[in-house]
Amino acid sequence: GIQVEQSPPDLILQEGANSTLRCNFSDSVNNLQWFHQNPWGQLINLFYIPSGTKQNGRLSATTVATERYSLLYISSSQTTDSGVYFCAVVVRDSNYQLIWGAGTKLIIKP
Amino acid sequence: NAGVTQTPKFRILKIGQSMTLQCTQDMNHNYMYWYRQDPGMGLKLIYYSVGAGITDKGEVPNGYNVSRSTTEDFPLRLELAAPSQTSVYFCASSYRMTGGLNTEAFFGQGTRLTVV
Numbered sequence: 001g002i003q004v005e006q007s008p009p010d011l012i013l014q015e016g017a018n019s020t021l022r023c024n025f026s027d028s029v030n031n032l033q034w035f036h037q038n039p040w041g042q043l044i045n046l047f048y049i050p051s052g053t054k055q056n057g058r059l060s061a062t063t064v065a066t067e068r069y070s071l072l073y074i075s076s077s078q079t080t081d082s083g084v085y086f087c088a089v090v091v092r093d094s095n096y097q098l099i100w101g102a103g104t105k106l107i108i109k110p
Numbered sequence: 111n112a113g114v115t116q117t118p119k120f121r122i123l124k125i126g127q128s129m130t131l132q133c134t135q136d137m138n139h140n141y142m143y144w145y146r147q148d149p150g151m152g153l154k155l156i157y158y159s160v161g162a163g164i165t166d167k168g169e170v171p172n173g174y175n176v177s178r179s180t181t182e183d184f185p186l187r188l189e190l191a192a193p194s195q196t197s198v199y200f201c202a203s204s205y206r207m208t209g210g211l212n213t214e215a216f217f218g219q220g221t222r223l224t225v226v
Binding site: 033098103 | 143151152153154155158168198200202214215216217219220222
């Protein structure tokens with residue numbers, strides 16, 4: 001089946017820094033979503049981005065489907081950005097189920 | 111706008127007990143899902159449903175049952191709780207448009223279950 005790999009697995013930054021999180025996938029996907037799981041366990045939809053670029057405040061995402069990767073950019077990090085960021089893809093042959101990466105754990109220090 | 115609502119938020123069960131995790135959505139979504147998340151891991155699919163009356167197994171269905179009698183509700187049943195079922199459970203839904211690919215998934219707040 002399709003493999004979804006996220007990098008880096010862990011990232012520790014000072015408040016105000018910028019970061020780039022990467023999601024590689026091994027096969028064609030229909031759609032891709034980025035989620036933020038906060039320290040309380042809530043899953044928050046960040047982007048629904050099968051292709052192209054989207055921006056929402058300090059966050060932006062780019063998916064290059066033909067090259068099988070997506071990037072999540074976080075600028076001017078705040079402590080509230082801490083948590084785990086997951087990439088999940090939707091595959092045509094799996095009845096449109098989400099296939100998840102292992103996540104990037106981000107810690108923003110004040 | 112409630113979205114996906116799960117109850118309860120927390121539960122402690124003894125080994126061998128049974129319980130039902132409730133999930134309801136008000137977005138008229140066709141697809142609904144149950145996932146579990148073990149500590150430090152991503153989510154794994156337990157069961158899913160593509161519409162009322164239709165359910166199918168995901169990656170880790172053993173020890174669980176589901177039903178989908180209405181579009182809105184998708185309860186998850188644990189019959190004989192085991193310590194291995196200690197996890198956080200998430201319910202999700204998405205709307206699959208005919209001829210389109212609108213499959214953005216929306217998640218509930220999660221249920222933290224401990225089996226002792």
